[in-house]
Amino acid sequence: MLHITKLLSGVAVASLLMLGTAAAQTVLKSSDTHPDGYPTVEGVKYFGELIKERTAGRYSVEVYHSAQLGEEKDTIEQVRSGVIELNRVSMAPFNGTVKETIVPALPYIFRSEEHMHTVMDGPIGDQIKAAFEPAGLVALAFYDAGSRSFYNSKKPIKTVADMKGLKFRVIQSDIFVDMTAALGANATPMPYGEVYSSVETGVIDGAENNYPSYDTAKHFEVAKYFSEDQHTILPEVFVMNKAAFDKLTPEDQALFKQAAKDSVAKQRELWAKKTGESRATVEKAGAQINEVEKQGFIDAMKPVYDKHVKDDVLKKLVADVQATK
Template structure:
């Protein structure tokens, strides 16, 4: 049996509804652990619940998953490691920590790679996304699909950011990720890598001024209590990978694999739709709670991207020019 998720299986899986009785005989009773770092109320948590529900339905109730949201099983890095070791069955994670395992995942950290969700979908659901999911098998993981964390925006307690120079001097928390660190340093910020659970307190105490995340994360973590300004920079887009332990994947029947892949793809469509509908509500809610929200002019975004081009060029060499060209071709295909 192949250790990769075959493309034909993924395609067949999309149209799969419920398995026949004979196929269900190939499904074992299982109770699995699914851990991730966001709150259950977040669109990612809702997507995770949908995935669990679909797997339950398609397996005739034989496969149950217990979810552990809000870092109950550890940070993203810890839960990825536990899933590699087969201690945890399934992990949901942003792609930034995966770049430490599979260097090509750093493509998602490129500043201003995508202008909108349509471009992002074309890349994560196209050849680039499939290549990246398949690459996880070299690291004792099996990639199932990508949910959406969304476009990242900067919040801070000092001033609105309307041009690149406004970032200079801000102490900004970023993920432990070389592309993010270098991008913010290039703009003159003091980039501070910090585990997520420490961020709220650091913002509250003034140890840092700023952080960057999609709207959903800003909202469920109540960052409006410790941050005054949101600047809609959309400087990066974060996919969220749903990944299984390869040890578990290797032991599954073809029927069971089909259940997981098809359920992930159905849940992905539900989750992205939900996430995008929530964004507009969240913006209105954060405004009502006193946050000042400003957009960046398109020409200013172009100017910042030009400033960051040396970072993009440097990491294109790491990620591989072919993969970057493939992503650019997928982006061009939706225009």
């Protein structure tokens, strides 16, 4: 009887220990506007897998894709206030909060995706990451979002003159509004989720984005003319609420940073694959893709730089990016 009692006591203790372990797990919420399977969503999921593995299950990440928690502007405020812990967002909506993000959002600041990788993976990227902390955020990683180009329902765009009078949805960013105006078109900032219906009903003529977004949001169904002006190669940023990050032990902080860094390689691999697949999908569906006379677009950007690159910090950042080989 004593043996049975001891055995039962041991089982009870083991059960209590298991309950304690389960209760100790911290679940972190992360938001993304894109659908499940999108490269940024999968990049954050991979980050979550690494965190769960490397902390032996003490932390896990729940990814809320498809704007389940709101559009980017809403979720930026949620992560800054600590309602959610993590967020994957385009760089441009941070332009009014973190001034250093203005530089990667500038039109034609990057010469290629490889140039962008070199810049954002190096000391310039570290400087931009550090600038997020006064805003209550820790920038964990920069993800790929390819090059962005204009697409519309009216006609192919081959020169700057073809832009005149067209109405485009742009990211909620003053730089994107001014860029579009400098090209002679009209900018309408609006949430990403409203683009399809707005083109369909004629509220706008088109938008600007990368191939995976053009594909997965089905924008090619209502705006079949995709013109490769490639005005920005805008990285996206994966951020964490700073108060939540500061609660981690130094060891766990290092784990989180390394897991984020490791997720970048995975996301880039997925991005390259998805870009090719998306281009093939939209072409098969009837999208008309054309190149543009890009130098005219580049030349038109001088007033945008003059307006947004004002102080010495931003001027030096621009010069450093342009000097990076």
